[in-house]
Amino acid sequence: MSFDQTLESIFPEALEVPEEFQIKEIQQREYLINGEIRVWNGNSQDVFSPVYIKTNSGLIPKKLGSYPILTEKESLEALDAAKKAYDNGRGIWPTMTVEKRIKSLELFVYKMKEKRKEVVHILMWEICKNYADSCKEFDRTVEYINDTIHAYKELDRSSSRFHIEQGIIGQIRRAPLGVVLCMGPFNYPLNETFTTLIPALIMGNTTIFKPAKFGTLLFQPLLQAFQESFPKGVVNILYGEGHKVVPPLMSSGAVDVFAFIGSAKAANSLQKLHPKPNRLRSVLGLGAKNPAIVLKDADMDLTISECLLGSLSYNGQRCTALKILFVQRTIIDEFIQKFTSAVSNLKFGMPWVPGISITPLPEPNKTGHMKELIDNAVSHGAKVVNPDGGKSNASLMFPAVLYPVSSKMKIYTEEQFGPIVPIVAFDDISEPIQYINDSDVGQQASIFGKDPAIMGQLIDPLVNQVCRLNINSQCQRGPDSFPFTGRKDSAEGTLSTGDALRVFSIRTLVAAKTQDVNKELLSQIIRERKSNFLSTDYIF
Numbered sequence: 001m002s003f004d005q006t007l008e009s010i011f012p013e014a015l016e017v018p019e020e021f022q023i024k025e026i027q028q029r030e031y032l033i034n035g036e037i038r039v040w041n042g043n044s045q046d047v048f049s050p051v052y053i054k055t056n057s058g059l060i061p062k063k064l065g066s067y068p069i070l071t072e073k074e075s076l077e078a079l080d081a082a083k084k085a086y087d088n089g090r091g092i093w094p095t096m097t098v099e100k101r102i103k104s105l106e107l108f109v110y111k112m113k114e115k116r117k118e119v120v121h122i123l124m125w126e127i128c129k130n131y132a133d134s135c136k137e138f139d140r141t142v143e144y145i146n147d148t149i150h151a152y153k154e155l156d157r158s159s160s161r162f163h164i165e166q167g168i169i170g171q172i173r174r175a176p177l178g179v180v181l182c183m184g185p186f187n188y189p190l191n192e193t194f195t196t197l198i199p200a201l202i203m204g205n206t207t208i209f210k211p212a213k214f215g216t217l218l219f220q221p222l223l224q225a226f227q228e229s230f231p232k233g234v235v236n237i238l239y240g241e242g243h244k245v246v247p248p249l250m251s252s253g254a255v256d257v258f259a260f261i262g263s264a265k266a267a268n269s270l271q272k273l274h275p276k277p278n279r280l281r282s283v284l285g286l287g288a289k290n291p292a293i294v295l296k297d298a299d300m301d302l303t304i305s306e307c308l309l310g311s312l313s314y315n316g317q318r319c320t321a322l323k324i325l326f327v328q329r330t331i332i333d334e335f336i337q338k339f340t341s342a343v344s345n346l347k348f349g350m351p352w353v354p355g356i357s358i359t360p361l362p363e364p365n366k367t368g369h370m371k372e373l374i375d376n377a378v379s380h381g382a383k384v385v386n387p388d389g390g391k392s393n394a395s396l397m398f399p400a401v402l403y404p405v406s407s408k409m410k411i412y413t414e415e416q417f418g419p420i421v422p423i424v425a426f427d428d429i430s431e432p433i434q435y436i437n438d439s440d441v442g443q444q445a446s447i448f449g450k451d452p453a454i455m456g457q458l459i460d461p462l463v464n465q466v467c468r469l470n471i472n473s474q475c476q477r478g479p480d481s482f483p484f485t486g487r488k489d490s491a492e493g494t495l496s497t498g499d500a501l502r503v504f505s506i507r508t509l510v511a512a513k514t515q516d517v518n519k520e521l522l523s524q525i526i527r528e529r530k531s532n533f534l535s536t537d538y539i540f
């Protein structure tokens, strides 16, 4: 079959979906607020998969079900529940002992694991991440929760002692901040939502989380686990249209932490609604345009395989993806020949097919937007240099490799978040460095080469422009114990299993002059376990 015929027939008929991957529609009517799983009788949002189904009347998107479109009223009820559960820091959850909070998290992770199959299945259908990577997203999230618990125990052990300095005795711990609003992105709807929700919870905050626009139904199997694992009001899940249910939360002034992963534009417009900007803390993961710099002595095979993974895994829909490749001109022909042949070998199709790389895209008319970027680049002198690059059928687009790319084209600076790989040839290393300096974003970069002197010279200026420099390796977030952040417009705050505990808490201390009366009082409080904060308990 020719490429065009394969692409034309890429979507299955309903019965061609393998039995183990068939999905029944989920008409979700339940939502979780204030510890109650309530039933919604109002409007609901239909959910369609990026997968189309071949029918006699043409391709139609596979319907996956629907979820409640809650309104401002439920949004404010969720806020009220979270505020009451926090109760100015006097609620059951923020004052609970560390050990008990850990027990709740452990119970949740146990119940969550029981739902692995369902969640992975829905995740794969909702966002078309291939099945192996959908499983990985689930498992990585479970591991993240376990590592967060471990990091919290470490943090608590180091805080379980008193300090005596300059005649003052004190115990310093990290305390929660209040009500946290968590919003994750569609490309990691489970993992990235939980990388803020879980640390926020374990530190004693109460939460409202809004699932991403795509990747919403996958939380339905977890509603009960949330309800059964946490005291009422500690986790509230808000369904509906973001532009209707989120602004009332922010303009109420009662959100203490805004944890958001998505676009800078959306984050900034929501932040502006908060009437008390100094009360609001933000933990943001925003845009990125991570470049690769390929030097003439780079190991070609290794570089090709890392650049391929970096630019096109999950169709390039990763915030850490390599979104522009700078290649030294003396090796550009060889690089393009090898890179485009590696792209041609990528399998495209349905997410359940083993070994599939390129899958349908969830955002409506994403292929249309990709085409505009390609056309714009072509009108300024670039060519699609790989066979069949940019060809599409409905929601699926085969990747386009563009060369030569220049600053006149939109793709030079715009974050494509999709299957386009722009390549720029450079003569002098100052050119990609200038690009990074001029960029409005600064998350990560990759450099490929072997000469220690040149690599060393590149490391020093670049580490002050981005927050992770990858040597002969693609850009990536993991391992999750490593700091994940960005400069400029890319991020605010640092997330890693350890750092996230810090961003969702604040150092608070109890201090007293070392007079006998105080020493005796503190000893008594500890001996008789009169406080959960003031305690020398050591968690093993």
Ligand code: G3H
Residues within 6 Å of the ligand: 187, 188, 192, 317, 318, 319, 320, 475, 476, 477, 478
């Ligand atoms: O979308 C951004 C993710 O944090 C990237 O994570 O590098 O592990 O794919 P990853």
